[in-house]
Every structure is written in structure tokens, then in C-alpha cells.
Amino acid sequence: MxxxxxxxxxxxxxxxxxxxxxxxxxxxxxxxxxxxxxxxxxxxxxxxxxxxxxxxxxxxxxxxxxxxxxxxxxxxxxxxxxxxxxxxxxxSADRSVIPAAPAFGLINSILEDYGDEWLTKAMFHYRWTYEPDIKKAGQMLPRWNNITASDELMAERSQEISDLQISRLRYVGSNPVTRTTIEDSFQRFLGLLDNHLNSFAFLLGKRPASCDFAVYGQLTCLALFDPTSQQLVLEHAPRVHAWTEVMEDLSGFELMDNDWIINSEADTELPPSLSAILKEVGAVYVPYLLANAKAAKNQQQQFKTTIADEDWEQQTFSHQYKCLQWLLNERAELSNGQGAHFDLLIGNTEISHLFKQIPGLS
Ligand SMILES: N[C@@H](CCC(=O)N[C@@H](CS)C(=O)NCC(=O)O)C(=O)O
CATH class of the missing domain: 3.40.30.10 (Glutaredoxin)
Known part of the structure; x- marks a missing residue:
């Protein structure tokens, strides 16, 4: 411990x-x-x-x-x-980032995982695919921990770091087969988040949850730093750009009672803008997690699947198998009542597929 x-x-x-x-x-x-x-x-x-x-x-x-x-x-x-x-x-007991209602807590964990493990595909993809992004990241990454180094040393480090990161694109699954799926899914997410932020300051209501910080983390790159994705955000979802800047420092943000959308089992309905986000997560991240888990279980190095009607192939990622297991464990810890509450909240999104037994996966 x-x-x-x-x-x-x-x-x-x-x-x-x-x-x-x-x-x-x-x-x-x-x-x-x-x-x-x-x-x-x-x-x-x-x-x-x-x-x-x-x-x-x-x-x-x-x-x-x-x-x-x-x-x-x-x-x-x-x-x-x-x-x-x-x-x-x-x-500290104050300012928790985990919703008190366990079913809503599981929705938070799913969205946090989507931010950390799926949005990062878009982040890595845009940064290390397009020339202006590669150039900017190559210039900045080595300088962040060595401001006073000479330009010659930095040029060398830039090259090393860019080569290393480009070689790692295979871990996140960015390749010619997956490119459109990653880009389309990021752009759909931008539209959905922009729409949700029209009514709510955060993903789960009027206070931030750990899933907001996960999404924010990836957006510090996608919206604020990498030129290609930043351009998309500015053109199609300026509210998301502003939100990312606001998320950076919420030290002075004050809470009120009932700031979560779901405060207890008596609350059974999500707003359409949040359900739409869960639907997108169910359509892209769920099939990915299941296919990756199956491949990890069968000790395959690579796997192929279909995501949003398009082919997907990548190297198996054991960390993301672990992420799925965390979600399964959290679901297993819900009481019958809490489980029923969770099912009501996710409605007919494909998130439910995560928790169905699939062949070869315990
Ligand atoms: N699941 C980890 C992921 C952390 C992670 O992947 N960090 C990246 C940098 S953003 C890293 O250290 N990559 C290896 C490297 O740069 O050598 C977390 O949530 O903290």
C-alpha cells in the first residue's frame, strides 16, 4: 500500500x-x-x-x-x-471528482477511459501524422525539460524524439487503415461535446468529474497545441477550445448541492446531449475494447475488427485490456439496484455490450 x-x-x-x-x-x-x-x-x-x-x-x-x-x-x-x-x-473529502451515485460513477469511469485511451489515438495521430504538427512537436518536446540547451543539441533531440514517437504510432493504432475512423470519430466527438457544453459546464453536470480531466488532458494537445487538430476545433467547436482553457485551473470553482446530473437512484434520465456522447462511445470504443481484449486473451500480436463500419487493425495493447477489466470489476461491484440504475442510464447505447459475456473473454 x-x-x-x-x-x-x-x-x-x-x-x-x-x-x-x-x-x-x-x-x-x-x-x-x-x-x-x-x-x-x-x-x-x-x-x-x-x-x-x-x-x-x-x-x-x-x-x-x-x-x-x-x-x-x-x-x-x-x-x-x-x-x-x-x-x-x-x-480530502471535499471536491470529489467521483459521482456519489455508483451507477453514475461507472459512467464517469467509462468516459474517463474513453478520454484516456481512445481520444489519445486522435492526439497521437494528428501530432505525428501531419508535417506542421510533427515540426511543432519536434521543436517543443525536447525543449520543455531543457530550455537552455543549444540549438544544435535541440535539433538532434528533435529528430530523435520525432522518430521515436512516429515509430510508436502502431501502439495507438494510427495507420492508413484506421486514419479515417480516428479522424471522423474525433470530429463527431467535438460536435457532441460542443453541443453538450451548450447546456452543461461539464460532462456530468455543473461540477467536474475525473472524466472531464481525462478529456481535458487530451484536448490540451488536440485543441491548444497541435496545429491540424486545433484548426478543426477552432472552426467547428470554438466552445470546446474555450472549455479546455477554463478546465486548466478550477481552483476557484465553487460547488453547490445537486451539481451532478444524477445525484441518486431517483434520477433516472440523462439529458439527450450526454446520451449522444455515450452512444458515440458505445459505437467506437466498445467494439475496440472488446476486440483488443479478445486478442490479448488469445495472445495475438495484432488484431483486426470493424469500428463504425470501417476496418480497424492494430497491435494488441495489453494496458487497454487491463482498462476493460477495471470497468468490468466496477460493474460487478454494483448491487442489483445499482446495476438496474446503470442499465436505465445507458439506455440502448452499445455500452451494454461491454458487460455481456463474449466468447473467449472472462
Ligand atoms: N495510462 C497512463 C498513461 C501515461 C502515458 O502514456 N504517458 C506518456 C506521456 S503523455 C508517456 O510517458 N509515454 C512514454 C514516454 O514518453 O516515454 C496514465 O493515465 O497516466
Missing amino acids: VKYQEPLELMGVPGSPYTRKMLALLRYRRIRHHLLPGSRHRVATDGDGDRYRARPMPKVPLLPTFYGRDENGEEVAVCDSTPLIREFESL
Whole structure:
């Protein structure tokens, strides 16, 4: 059991959507924190290494990395924003980002996972497919943790980092077969979010949930940084651009009672704009998660499926199999009444397919 105490310490960089997700969440929750300069190689700043003490490495080094203490008081490094958010709930009872009604909590987890694991496909795709995006990211990524480095060194690092990230497109499944599916689905999501934000300040009502921070994290890249996707957002969904900027610092945002759309089992209906978002999630992310899980279970390296009537193929991603298992576990923990409440809320969206037994998947 890892213990965390304030001020929380984390390592991350501005261009990491998950770092931005967590920083915005900590600001909103008013949890004191220190952001340590970070890099993929976990060297604090080149040529200035003595300024920061050595830190343990996480099992899989990802940004952001948080530091806590194990039961022996040893410092440990931990990654993965979704379970960490749930751990940090206990740091303070106020300003929770998890809805109190468990069925609505599961909807939050599904949307959070969609933000983290599906929208990131669009983020990675736009950033490392189009020339202006590759150029900008190539220039900025190496500079974020080394502002004073020479232009020559940065040119070298730019090339290295761009080559590495482009080679990683296969992990997210961006390739000539999936390109239209990724782009169409991102544009549909933009329209749906823009429409929802017309009536609600956040995805689940008048207060932010962890799913808002997940979506926000990816949008810090898609809406605010990468030129090709930013152009799309500005043209088709300017409200989403503004929302992303507002999400960054909600430290002064005040809550009122009943700010969630669903506050208890007595509330059984979602607004059409939120149901439409769940329908989109059900149509694209659910078939993806199921096909990936089946491939992971069968130890296949690659898999093919159909998403939104188009072919999809990519390398199997074991982390996303784990994500599905978390969702299945959360569904299994619901009581009969809460399960029935959840079924009412998701209505006839394909989200229900996630929780049906499929052959080869336990
Ligand atoms: N599931 C993780 C994902 C974190 C992640 O993928 N971080 C990226 C940066 S945004 C990373 O560190 N990639 C490996 C690298 O850059 O070396 C989370 O939610 O925190």
C-alpha cells in the first residue's frame, strides 16, 4: 500500500496529456503539489543533474510519475492517472471528482477511459501524422525539460524524439487503415461535446468529474497545441477550445448541492446531449475494447475488427485490456439496484455490450 501526502510530488511535462490531466485535477481539488521537471529519460535537467535528488524508477516509466512511500517508508514511483485519482480521493473529502451515485460513477469511469485511451489515438495521430504538427512537436518536446540547451543539441533531440514517437504510432493504432475512423470519430466527438457544453459546464453536470480531466488532458494537445487538430476545433467547436482553457485551473470553482446530473437512484434520465456522447462511445470504443481484449486473451500480436463500419487493425495493447477489466470489476461491484440504475442510464447505447459475456473473454 503506497501512502501519499501533501505536497504531492510528481514528474511531468506540459506536452504530456496525462500530466495536464493530473495537474488540472490537483488544482481543482486544492491538493498541494510540486511538479518536478521531467523527461522520458528521467534526467531532471541536462547538465544540471545535482539540483534534483535521484528518484526511484517506476515499473513502466510514464509521465506523469508520482512519488509516495511504501509500508517500509521507502520512496516508490507510481504511474497511471486513473487509479491514482481514486487513491487521492482519500486525501480530502471535499471536491470529489467521483459521482456519489455508483451507477453514475461507472459512467464517469467509462468516459474517463474513453478520454484516456481512445481520444489519445486522435492526439497521437494528428501530432505525428501531419508535417506542421510533427515540426511543432519536434521543436517543443525536447525543449520543455531543457530550455537552455543549444540549438544544435535541440535539433538532434528533435529528430530523435520525432522518430521515436512516429515509430510508436502502431501502439495507438494510427495507420492508413484506421486514419479515417480516428479522424471522423474525433470530429463527431467535438460536435457532441460542443453541443453538450451548450447546456452543461461539464460532462456530468455543473461540477467536474475525473472524466472531464481525462478529456481535458487530451484536448490540451488536440485543441491548444497541435496545429491540424486545433484548426478543426477552432472552426467547428470554438466552445470546446474555450472549455479546455477554463478546465486548466478550477481552483476557484465553487460547488453547490445537486451539481451532478444524477445525484441518486431517483434520477433516472440523462439529458439527450450526454446520451449522444455515450452512444458515440458505445459505437467506437466498445467494439475496440472488446476486440483488443479478445486478442490479448488469445495472445495475438495484432488484431483486426470493424469500428463504425470501417476496418480497424492494430497491435494488441495489453494496458487497454487491463482498462476493460477495471470497468468490468466496477460493474460487478454494483448491487442489483445499482446495476438496474446503470442499465436505465445507458439506455440502448452499445455500452451494454461491454458487460455481456463474449466468447473467449472472462
Ligand atoms: N495510462 C497512463 C498513461 C501515461 C502515458 O502514456 N504517458 C506518456 C506521456 S503523455 C508517456 O510517458 N509515454 C512514454 C514516454 O514518453 O516515454 C496514465 O493515465 O497516466
